[in-house]
Amino acid sequence: MRARPSASHFVDGRPVEDDAGDPIDVIYPATGEVVARVHAATDAVIETALASAARAQREWAETDPAERGRVLRRAADIIRTRNRALSELETLDTGKPLSETLVADASSGADALEYFGGLAADVTGQTMRFGQDWAYTIRRPLGVCVGIGAWNYPTQIACWKAAPALAAGNAMVFKPSEATPLCALKVAEILVEAGLPAGLFNVVQGRAPQGSALVADARVAKVSLTGSVPTGRKVAAIAGERIKSVTMELGGKSPFIVFPDADLDSAVSGAINANFYSSGQVCSNGTRVFVHEDVLEEFTRRLRVRTEGARIGDPMDEATDFGPMTTEAQLRVVERHLATAREEGATVLGGERLDRPGFWITPAILAGVRDEMTVAREEVFGPVLSILAFREEGEVLGRANATPFGLSAGVFTRDLARAHRVAAALEAGTIWINQYNLTPAGMPFGGSKASGIGRENARVALDQFTEVQTVYVGMSPVEAAF
């Protein structure tokens, strides 16, 4: 199986190759086969991308916002008509099963393009009065923005960043993860096909050096990163030194709380989605599953039975619902965490390496996990669900919040007052009540504490790709002291 992009990069409206850059092999995680090869961007490619973005952005900012919106909505329509091919590419890039990618990747990208396409003509300022004088504000695009992606949702991440940036009149240079370089190239092609002028959305490949070169460039006004906390610290430091604004979508160790009155089957489904979807490679996953002592045994029993029913196999078979890890390195991280959890006293059910080519490990349920164990403190980013017992609401809230992360949280209960009381007390950017991991384009998504700065999606993302310019209007003669 081969994926063969027409070139490594997409710059100034067309595919661009420069094989002087370091090679990056694209590996299909289900088999370990090399399916394509791209090259990291050379300085020349980065220069062309930034120069074309800076040039194109000036005109785009002057374009009628309604026209900008039409381009994005046309791109959304094209993505939907090609959903199957794009989903197969996403599966090839990430190893996620087609049963997921057909519904959650290209279509989520299309949702964002459609949503921000609809909002493009509604970027408005305010007016305010000061006696006879008054002032008004204009929301202006920032200029050239850089997007840097993680490997778990390559199409979605590219679209979630491009859509608000472009709707607001910015240009973007996007660097996908080196592990999944293919999907963003398709997004770029489709945007141009939909009528996006050349230079407004460029894709350049590479690793940390290419990412940091983009962030450091004086022409870049803003950086939106999806990645780990350590990378976030580095990227925010480069941006901070140069006073650039940032959106940081980083990692998590989110709590998922099951009260004794919860609909237990629904809570089990929620926990499965919050831990095993995309083989657990989801930033917002609720990996610390706090279960009330009264329902602990029954919850664990149902969870085990359901998890044993997971159909693990060929990701291209639509009947499969659990695929491999995306990279061999991440598989090793998961194995290391499982070994440490065993040493620290957790009972590990599942989590077995499958004897076949590719990066396969079965879903793991860890029982008897305590707060101080490594697996309860560090992000694993794999199919590892930790069960922790609790007794009281106040106790579980304290434990849930005792983490440097603050991305997400989940609460399962039938008690309305408790659901909202607990949600209000949780230190997390996104909280689901009796649901988990749903992220419609109209809902702000992002983290607090070490999990991030800023939000993606919804109107707030548009605000964060613009800045406020204030104009004060004097209506009377000016007085002065002398």
Ligand SMILES: NC(=O)c1ccc[n+]([C@@H]2O[C@H](COP(=O)([O-])OP(=O)(O)OC[C@H]3O[C@@H](n4cnc5c(N)ncnc54)[C@H](O)[C@@H]3O)[C@@H](O)[C@H]2O)c1
């Ligand atoms: N909050 C969210 O929305 C969200 C979504 C998906 C993934 N994530 C997080 O992403 C992580 C997994 O993804 P990953 O392993 O690709 O993350 P990563 O931090 O290793 O890499 C992310 C991106 O940053 C680039 N990069 C690495 N070092 C850089 C540097 N010094 N300067 C500039 N760019 C640099 C990488 O090449 C890659 O494109 C997890 O921590 C996960 O929680 C967060």
